Amino acid sequence: MKSISRRHFLAGSASVVAGASLAGCGANGFRTLYVLDWVHYIPVNVLQQFERAYQIRVRYRAYGSNQEMLDRLQRAEFPWDIAFPCQQFLPRMRQQDLLVDLDHALLPNLVHLGHPFAKPFWDPGLQYSVPCTWGVTGIAYSRQVQMDIRRWAHLWDERLRERLTMLDDRDEVLGAALLKLGYPVNSSDPGHLAKASAEAIAQKRLVHSYGINESKDRLVSGEFQVSQLWSNLAGQAISASPNLQFVFPDEGFPMYAENAVVLRGAKEPEAAHAFINFLLTPEIAAQVSANAFTSPTVPEARRYLPLRLREDPLLFPSQEVLARGQWMEPHADEALVQRRAAWQRIQAA
Secondary structure: OOOOOHHHHHHHHOOOOOOOOOOOOOOOOOEEEEEEEEOOOOOHHHHHHHHHHHOEEEEEEEEOOHHHHHHHHHHOOOOOOEEOOEHHHHHHHHHOOOEOOOOHHHOHHHHHOOOOOOOOOOOOOOOOOEEEEEEEEEEEEEOOOOOOOOOHHHHHOHHHOOOEEEEOOHHHHHHHHHHHOOOOOOOOOHHHHHHHHHHHHHHHHHEEEEEOHHHHHHHHHOOOOEEEEEHHHHHHHHHHOOOEEEEOOOOOEEEEEEEEEEEOOOOOHHHHHHHHHHHOOHHHHHHHHHHHOOEEOOHHHHHHOOHHHHOOOOOOOOHHHHOOEEEOOOOOHHHHHHHHHHHHHHHHO
């Protein structure tokens, strides 16, 4: 690894105050860290704080889905150092030898992680991933809709024809149908998947489109009234349009975490560790959370959030609500083939 001085590293490990100069000018001024992350996650001011702390430039590019991230990694358009996949994609990335083991000696801020993120089921020892943010999938809708939307089943109501959007995501669409039917969101049972795909096909005549960020934008504009959305996008939409609200469906809902990983072939692996460690600083985690409307994995970040966000139930759901959540899990090869086939049927219908 190329060396980062102890003075530079400890500057990023300590509490960071916005706008402060955290490290002196050094020979590392022209090094570049390539970061691939979700759209609208890490704000520019956080990237600038890191650059000042370490005298390392950050080249930051965004993606809208896990699959898009994998596609961009395979294209190798840049020498990517860091990405932020969701937990269900980590085994596939390991199988493809895309990830390197982490050096915990360079990640002292791991001590800030709360439950369950200090020992997540997908990587209990944090061997190759660090959960940085998390969220859920639910339903965002306008108060103008003359319906009490509480369940996934309500998204099959004829009154929503051409007013509804679903996520352009195979497992999310199938997950909504599975939960509607009373099955687990991660079910690999062929019978369950066949019934779920039939439900999604039956729903399709009501669905205007399948999208991600564009669905959020068109919900804000009032073009659509109901959308299956990730909670961070829903939070951004509600901030832009207070007429909107979010529902954690009664049947249950998927949960996900965005995990920082250092990529195989990274040109700046030590700087990548420094960046991950920086994101786990409570003040910085709060800035990311407030910008992206993601829930922090660092409990102490909550006290650094604006007052209006500290008790926001979208960022901090109650334990009663979370009891209905189901973490997305990776699928075995056979189940993955079945899900891909089901998604193809839905798209072709």
